[in-house]
Amino acid sequence: QQQVKQSPQSLIVQKGGISIINCAYENTAFDYFPWYQQFPGKGPALLIAIRPDVSEKKEGRFTISFNKSAKQFSLHIMDSQPGDSATYFCAASKRPGGNLIFGKGTKLSVKP
Amino acid sequence: DVKVTQSSRYLVKRTGEKVFLECVQDMDHENMFWYRQDPGLGLRLIYFSYDVKMKEKGDIPEGYSVSREKKERFSLILESASTNQTSMYLCASISRSERGNGYTFGSGTRLTVV
Numbered sequence: 001q002q003q004v005k006q007s008p009q010s011l012i013v014q015k016g017g018i019s020i021i022n023c024a025y026e027n028t029a030f031d032y033f034p035w036y037q038q039f040p041g042k043g044p045a046l047l048i049a050i051r052p053d054v055s056e057k058k059e060g061r062f063t064i065s066f067n068k069s070a071k072q073f074s075l076h077i078m079d080s081q082p083g084d085s086a087t088y089f090c091a092a093s094k095r096p097g098g099n100l101i102f103g104k105g106t107k108l109s110v111k112p
Numbered sequence: 113d114v115k116v117t118q119s120s121r122y123l124v125k126r127t128g129e130k131v132f133l134e135c136v137q138d139m140d141h142e143n144m145f146w147y148r149q150d151p152g153l154g155l156r157l158i159y160f161s162y163d164v165k166m167k168e169k170g171d172i173p174e175g176y177s178v179s180r181e182k183k184e185r186f187s188l189i190l191e192s193a194s195t196n197q198t199s200m201y202l203c204a205s206i207s208r209s210e211r212g213n214g215y216t217f218g219s220g221t222r223l224t225v226v
Binding site: 006009034036041042043044045046049089095096097099100101102103104105 | 145147154155156157160207208210217219220
């Protein structure tokens with residue numbers, strides 16, 4: 001049973017465009033929703049995270065939008081750059097230090 | 113610079129061998145995790161530990177065991193390696209009193225079982 005569904009599996013965006021990755025979850029006990037970024041040969045690293053008490057969180061060019069009633073959240077990358085090319089994982093857990101359930105990942109390629 | 117260190121980047125083992133994957137963190141984190149990463153499947157939790165000598169099964173524990181004798185070290189053991197355990201293995205840690213830094217992952221061990 002896949003508890004966090006992520007789409008699309010891959011994404012190609014032109015430099016300067018907006019990248020959008022979507023995730024949906026099933027377990028209403030989830031209380032923490034981070035996004036991780038992974039470059040080739042490296043482990044994933046935390047990019048940005050949100051709790052369900054807010055509908056949006058922005059850090060620089062990266063924004064999480066959260067819809068609690070729909071049990072969906074998404075990552076928006078504004079003004080996408082070639083350096084943003086990486087695999088992105090959404091995740092969810094019942095608390096910030098707890099077990100993370102990851103989506104299957106989105107491979108983003110930003111073309112110059 | 114805080115980090116999680118996995119002892120091997122690449123490992124090739126034969127079917128039936130007992131395999132040890134080592135992970136050490138220098139951040140005094142209580143919680144440690146082992147994931148495997150496969151294309152199209154994302155990261156799947158194998159085992160986790162919230163304290164020394166404590167271990168809990170994750171989503172895919174079959175064929176694996178773990179050991180946590182010291183706070184900083186969390187070892188993953190493949191009792192009898194099989195070809196379907198060929199994968200990238202990632203270790204991670206986080207403080208029990210997480211303050212927004214998220215998991216710290218190691219760089220991974222790519223294991224090939226032949």
